[in-house]
Amino acid sequence: MTQIELTVNGEKRSDEVEPRLLLVHYLREVLGLRAANVGCDTTSCGACTVLLDGKSVKSCTVLAVQASGHEVTTAEGLSADGELHPVQAAFRQNHGLQCGFCTPGMVMAAVGLLSENPHPTETQVREGLEGNLCRCTGYHNIIRAVLAAADAEQTSTTGTDAEVAA
Amino acid sequence: MSILGTRVLRTEDPKFLTSGGVYTEDVVDDRLDGACHVFFVRSPLAHARINSVDVSAALEAPGVVAVYTGADLADLAPIPPSAAGLINTEMQQRLLATDKTRFVGEPVAAVVTEHPYQGEDAIELVSVDYEALPAVLGFDPSDDSLLYEAAGTNVAGYWGDASSLNPELFDGCEVVVKETIINQRVAPAPMETRAAAAVWGEDGRLTAWIPNQGAQGTKAELAKLLGIDESLVRVITPDVGGAFGAKFGADPEHVVTAWVARRLGRPARWTETRYENLIAMTHGRAQQHTVTIGGSRDGNVQAYRLEIVQDAGAYPRIGAVLPMLTILMTTGPYDIPKAESVAKVVVTTTTPIGAYRGAGRPEATAAIERAIDLFAAEIGADPADVRRKNLLAPFTEPHRTAFGALYDTGDYVAALDKALDAAGYAELRKEQAQRRASGDIRQLGIGVASYVEITGMGDGEGTPPQENATVEVHPDGTATILTGTSPHGQGHATAWAMIASEELGIPIDKITLKWGDTDLIPEGGGTGGSRSLQQGGAAVQQAAQELIELARLRAAAQLEANAADLVFDKSRSAFNVAGDPDASVPLTQLAENERLLIRTVFSQPGATFPFGTHVAVVEVDTETGKTSLRRVITVDDAGTILNPLLAEGQRHGGIGQGAAQAFLEEVVYDEDGNPLTTSFADYPIVSATEVPSFELADMATPTTYNPLGAKGIGEAGSIGSTPAVQNAVVDAVAHLGVRHIDMPVTSRRVWQALQAAQPGSEQ
Numbered sequence: 029m030t031q032i033e034l035t036v037n038g039e040k041r042s043d044e045v046e047p048r049l050l051l052v053h054y055l056r057e058v059l060g061l062r063a064a065n066v067g068c069d070t071t072s073c074g075a076c077t078v079l080l081d082g083k084s085v086k087s088c089t090v091l092a093v094q095a096s097g098h099e100v101t102t103a104e105g106l107s108a109d110g111e112l113h114p115v116q117a118a119f120r121q122n123h124g125l126q127c128g129f130c131t132p133g134m135v136m137a138a139v140g141l142l143s144e145n146p147h148p149t150e151t152q153v154r155e156g157l158e159g160n161l162c163r164c165t166g167y168h169n170i171i172r173a174v175l176a177a178a179d180a181e182q183t184s185t186t187g188t189d190a191e192v193a194a
Numbered sequence: 195m196s197i198l199g200t201r202v203l204r205t206e207d208p209k210f211l212t213s214g215g216v217y218t219e220d221v222v223d224d225r226l227d228g229a230c231h232v233f234f235v236r237s238p239l240a241h242a243r244i245n246s247v248d249v250s251a252a253l254e255a256p257g258v259v260a261v262y263t264g265a266d267l268a269d270l271a272p273i274p275p276s277a278a279g280l281i282n283t284e285m286q287q288r289l290l291a292t293d294k295t296r297f298v299g300e301p302v303a304a305v306v307t308e309h310p311y312q313g314e315d316a317i318e319l320v321s322v323d324y325e326a327l328p329a330v331l332g333f334d335p336s337d338d339s340l341l342y343e344a345a346g347t348n349v350a351g352y353w354g355d356a357s358s359l360n361p362e363l364f365d366g367c368e369v370v371v372k373e374t375i376i377n378q379r380v381a382p383a384p385m386e387t388r389a390a391a392a393v394w395g396e397d398g399r400l401t402a403w404i405p406n407q408g409a410q411g412t413k414a415e416l417a418k419l420l421g422i423d424e425s426l427v428r429v430i431t432p433d434v435g436g437a438f439g440a441k442f443g444a445d446p447e448h449v450v451t452a453w454v455a456r457r458l459g460r461p462a463r464w465t466e467t468r469y470e471n472l473i474a475m476t477h478g479r480a481q482q483h484t485v486t487i488g489g490s491r492d493g494n495v496q497a498y499r500l501e502i503v504q505d506a507g508a509y510p511r512i513g514a515v516l517p518m519l520t521i522l523m524t525t526g527p528y529d530i531p532k533a534e535s536v537a538k539v540v541v542t543t544t545t546p547i548g549a550y551r552g553a554g555r556p557e558a559t560a561a562i563e564r565a566i567d568l569f570a571a572e573i574g575a576d577p578a579d580v581r582r583k584n585l586l587a588p589f590t591e592p593h594r595t596a597f598g599a600l601y602d603t604g605d606y607v608a609a610l611d612k613a614l615d616a617a618g619y620a621e622l623r624k625e626q627a628q629r630r631a632s633g634d635i636r637q638l639g640i641g642v643a644s645y646v647e648i649t650g651m652g653d654g655e656g657t658p659p660q661e662n663a664t665v666e667v668h669p670d671g672t673a674t675i676l677t678g679t680s681p682h683g684q685g686h687a688t689a690w691a692m693i694a695s696e697e698l699g700i701p702i703d704k705i706t707l708k709w710g711d712t713d714l715i716p717e718g719g720g721t722g723g724s725r726s727l728q729q730g731g732a733a734v735q736q737a738a739q740e741l742i743e744l745a746r747l748r749a750a751a752q753l754e755a756n757a758a759d760l761v762f763d764k765s766r767s768a769f770n771v772a773g774d775p776d777a778s779v780p781l782t783q784l785a786e787n788e789r790l791l792i793r794t795v796f797s798q799p800g801a802t803f804p805f806g807t808h809v810a811v812v813e814v815d816t817e818t819g820k821t822s823l824r825r826v827i828t829v830d831d832a833g834t835i836l837n838p839l840l841a842e843g844q845r846h847g848g849i850g851q852g853a854a855q856a857f858l859e860e861v862v863y864d865e866d867g868n869p870l871t872t873s874f875a876d877y878p879i880v881s882a883t884e885v886p887s888f889e890l891a892d893m894a895t896p897t898t899y900n901p902l903g904a905k906g907i908g909e910a911g912s913i914g915s916t917p918a919v920q921n922a923v924v925d926a927v928a929h930l931g932v933r934h935i936d937m938p939v940t941s942r943r944v945w946q947a948l949q950a951a952q953p954g955s956e957q
Contacts, residue, residue: 046311048311056220060222062213062220063212063214065217065385065386065435066219067385067386067387067468068468068873068874069467069873070468072873072874072875073385073468073874075385103211103212103213103214104214107212112208112212116208119211120204120207120208121203123204123842123843125207125210126683126684126843126847127215127385127434127435127682127683128433128435128683129384129435129436130385131210131214131215132210135211153882154882154883155883157882158881158882160882161879161881162385162882163384163385163436163438163847164843165843165847166846166848166849166850166885166888166911167846167850167882167885168885168887169843172887
């Protein structure tokens with residue numbers, strides 16, 4: 029067993045884990061944070077995506093011990109006080125989810141994408157989310173949601189022009 | 195203003211977006227504390243005799259609680275084939291293979307461990323002595339190697355009689371075109387794989403959490419396969435991460451997990467890996483079509499024949515029944531004077547075939563839509579014109595087809611023209627002509643597919659399609675709905691609340707929907723076949739209306755008024771005496787002394803038949819064969835739309851899946867029956883980069899079969915888009931001499947077709 033110390037959703041954690049324990053299983057089984065899901069065996073589907081120091085990673089391909097000393101954010105920790113994060117809100121507003129299984133990973137991947145590229149084109153969103161699979165939506169509304177979240181972000185950071193115009 | 199028909203956001207979303215859905219693997223319940231974990235040893239060979247199974251090494255491995263083989267389950271009856279009477283009854287499946295294995299992935303032994311990682315290790319230690327037998331593959335398997343020696347054949351059965359086909363069917367046709375088309379095997383691949391959690395109570399009852407599409411059907415199948423009375427089984431449906439037809443009923447692994455829990459006297463859980471999901475969850479489609487179409491040179495189709503071979507996989511389950519629906523929908527939306535259709539079902543050493551989004555109807559549409567295009571190409575006509583010429587005229591009284599389907603309402607030409615308009619069809623043809631003239635290496639292809647499909651079928655045994663609902667108003671102003679449908683992404687919690695809200699005047703955020711617990715809701719047909727809104731939703735409406743009438747009687751007594759003089763004011767959710775707003779009593783008060791609750795069953799006179807037209811636009815690189823899907827434009831007429839946001843979501847998802855079958859997805863086996871597409875790295879499940887945003891045009895021809903006017907919308911997208919995209923790719927290279935390319939129309943297939951079509955090629 030190996031001792032790990034990390035921050036998960038703002039809380040400091042210290043746990044003894046098996047060296048082969050995957051980060052996704054640490055989050056789900058040890059911490060009870062079950063928003064991230066396991067949808068494949070090959071790092072293909074992205075249902076397990078979380079943020080590691082602000083960058084999206086597939087937590088099925090990170091060992092818990094590799095996350096030691098780092099900050100992990102999951103869908104549970106994305107929003108505070110019961111409010112939806114702008115990306116989460118955009119997914120709801122645009123019906124960007126159906127069965128919900130890919131959703132927490134998709135949202136985290138989108139947050140990671142927008143932090144790297146705050147104003148992506150549709151093609152950039154599609155390419156940025158290529159590693160996150162969804163079987164329900166045909167991706168149409170997911171793409172719309174991410175583009176809408178980017179627009180919302182732009183509006184809130186560039187002042188109130190849009191509100192004045194409205 | 196009515197809430198019906200408006201774009202209400204889903205009430206279920208916040209949970210999914212933050213803490214996530216609670217899928218079977220996520221279920222935390224006291225009853226499951228201390229659960230052991232079940233893992234399956236699966237056959238690595240497509241076809242083999244099992245000489246012995248040695249579990250001794252596995253039993254010694256860390257954390258192993260028990261290891262079971264088929265011999266341990268000898269008391270459990272095998273799974274019989276579907277369609278008794280039509281399908282060979284020798285073709286039964288043991289829950290764990292005993293004498294033989296018949297596909298790669300078939301469960302042979304179950305290893306039970308304390309921790310999941312231990313199970314993954316221990317299954318490697320079970321040693322099975324296999325004697326390999328020849329694989330049986332394809333649509334015309336010989337009987338040299340038999341899956342079931344006792345059956346004496348690899349033909350499982352027939353739908354219709356091939357010897358009765360009319361040899362003169364095409365007499366009088368100026369043009370007759372024939373083609374053999376493969377509607378390939380694909381994987382449903384819901385993002386949540388299969389799973390189960392099971393525990394037996396001291397009362398001898400099983401409680402099983404299983405991702406499913408209808409808890410009541412799953413309960414019945416579990417009870418049957420465990421050999422116990424249905425009253426001893428409770429199925430609870432957690433959130434379900436997609437199903438697409440492949441999560442109906444119960445699979446061997448579900449039954450074995452429940453059996454293990456009983457045998458060990460402790461709760462047991464099972465979650466399959468994606469590898470297991472891709473080789474052992476049922477696959478879909480897998481039909482071969484021989485289409486023959488004949489007509490006049492001016493474009494009238496006069497005769498059509500569809501000869502189907504269904505590969506049912508190793509065990510003839512739902513797959514064996516799919517041809518029945520394909521035959522029913524043979525002629526689709528067309529008025530064809532003479533048509534006939536028959537099917538043969540074969541077994542092969544491959545994963546069993548089951549339902550997959552559309553289940554038998556997409557196959558019928560794919561066959562006739564390719565046939566129409568082949569016919570149009572042969573006579574040099576525009577495929578859209580040929581469709582317009584042969585589509586059934588608009589009808590408002592039900593139309594009976596030669597195959598017995600009773601189409602309720604339809605205006606197929608209007609759907610075609612609307613889709614062509616939305617696509618800018620004439621301009622697209624102009625652009626195509628320019629690219630052809632200039633010899634552009636990126637050729638434009640335009641594909642059209644018109645369809646009609648059947649939704650909300652009955653049980654096929656004479657019972658009309660029906661569903662139950664219970665609506666209860668509580669004194670605190672909230673309401674509860676119980677439904678026999680089973681959402682897994684469709685948004686019933688929002689949609690059913692909208693329907694009840696409209697009748698009761700209670701806001702949707704105060705209405706809770708419950709489903710999928712068989713102790714709470716013993717009856718129900720689940721969600722599949724695009725049935726839920728038209729029957730389950732209509733049942734909610736009927737229950738809410740009946741509840742208002744019950745409440746009216748109570749209000750009359752309380753207000754000492756004549757019931758007929760009472761008006762229900764939805765804006766206040768209260769009754770008042772007509773003309774006297776002060777004499778009023780709210781619905782909530784009428785629930786105080788006695789529960790205000792109605793359970794009802796809504797019956798529909800028959801199935802409904804949504805229809806539409808899809809147009810796909812592709813670019814095909816003639817040097818590499820690579821296809822890029824540029825646009826998909828669809829008209830999907832599913833009657834009156836309750837919530838456009840949800841209906842569009844269903845269409846998008848279906849379009850994506852259907853398009854993916856056309857140009858990407860296929861389950862592939864090698865010549866020894868080894869599956870080659872066993873992960874998402876190998877199975878080309880569609881991703882965001884491979885599809886465009888979709889263009890939806892609206893059209894709504896209400897059905898008269900339910901008061902909502904609604905037909906099914908869940909599968910339409912996957913029915914129209916597949917042939918539209920396939921037709922588009924063929925169209926892109928038709929001028930280069932290509933007549934047909936089978937799905938998936940991959941770069942390699944397109945390139946090969948182009949090579950074969952070159953002048954001087956031997957083909």
